[in-house]
Amino acid sequence: MARQTEFAQLIETIDDVPRDLAFHPSTVTEPKVLTGDQVASYNANGYVKGIQVFDEAEMLAHRCYFDVLLEKAIAEGGNSYSLSSAHLTYAGAYDLLTHPRIVAYVKDILGDNVIGWGAHYFCKLPKDGKRVSWHQDASYWPMTPSKTVTVWLAIDDADVENACMRFIPTSHLHGHLTYHLSEEDENNVLNQTVANAEELGAPVDVELKAGEVSMHSDLLLHGSEANESNRRRCGITLRYCAADVRAYMGWNDKGVVVSGKDETGLWTNPLRPELD
Numbered sequence: 001m002a003r004q005t006e007f008a009q010l011i012e013t014i015d016d017v018p019r020d021l022a023f024h025p026s027t028v029t030e031p032k033v034l035t036g037d038q039v040a041s042y043n044a045n046g047y048v049k050g051i052q053v054f055d056e057a058e059m060l061a062h063r064c065y066f067d068v069l070l071e072k073a074i075a076e077g078g079n080s081y082s083l084s085s086a087h088l089t090y091a092g093a094y095d096l097l098t099h100p101r102i103v104a105y106v107k108d109i110l111g112d113n114v115i116g117w118g119a120h121y122f123c124k125l126p127k128d129g130k131r132v133s134w135h136q137d138a139s140y141w142p143m144t145p146s147k148t149v150t151v152w153l154a155i156d157d158a159d160v161e162n163a164c165m166r167f168i169p170t171s172h173l174h175g176h177l178t179y180h181l182s183e184e185d186e187n188n189v190l191n192q193t194v195a196n197a198e199e200l201g202a203p204v205d206v207e208l209k210a211g212e213v214s215m216h217s218d219l220l221l222h223g224s225e226a227n228e229s230n231r232r233r234c235g236i237t238l239r240y241c242a243a244d245v246r247a248y249m250g251w252n253d254k255g256v257v258v259s260g261k262d263e264t265g266l267w268t269n270p271l272r273p274e275l276d
Contacts, residue, residue, distance in 0.1 A: 020145035046172035046220035113260035118239030134197035
């Protein structure tokens, strides 16, 4: 119990600065690539989904690229979830994070000044037994205010059979929710679980074809079941925040200016890595 309390204090207050963990709706009134209805749906429901960004050939190329990264990670003692902050190490991941087609959608939610700060591959191998319990992304991140959008890009087709992601619509409007640290028998990829999450609403399955994306608020409850199929389910989460968000504990070193300006001078804006 002590560990849970200490962690809760860490994410609620950083360096004695209280975190703003209320949902900040998009104020974009003239979106360029999203429709007005999609922006309104993001504000009301906490997400949009089913947006095609890349074609089949483009995704085949990145799938082959990821296959090499995965083989290398496993050979070095990692696993299919090890490739985190990949944009700081791999040029291919950096190129996805900064890709103008993806950034254009993010700008329609966050505005013109955008920081890309995260790229994490979530690859569920066939019958790997791992689930992702209901959680809010904001619980894990030493950042404030809560203005981060996650783009989930499907590298493989993701459907109910191979454990696609699931959202609980409107759950982002409840602010930061109480969680407990996951027990070992939960087989959770992460380490937090929001109990009784489905009391807040019926889950929606986020089925995506390879090359399609969903976008969700950092306060939206989401998760996924274990992949019991014979098919892999791989996606990459690309994390973006408004440039006025403050990051602590060195997380500003992850942030790349992908659009507009960083007038705070907080984000270190690392260069594209050479490794590919």
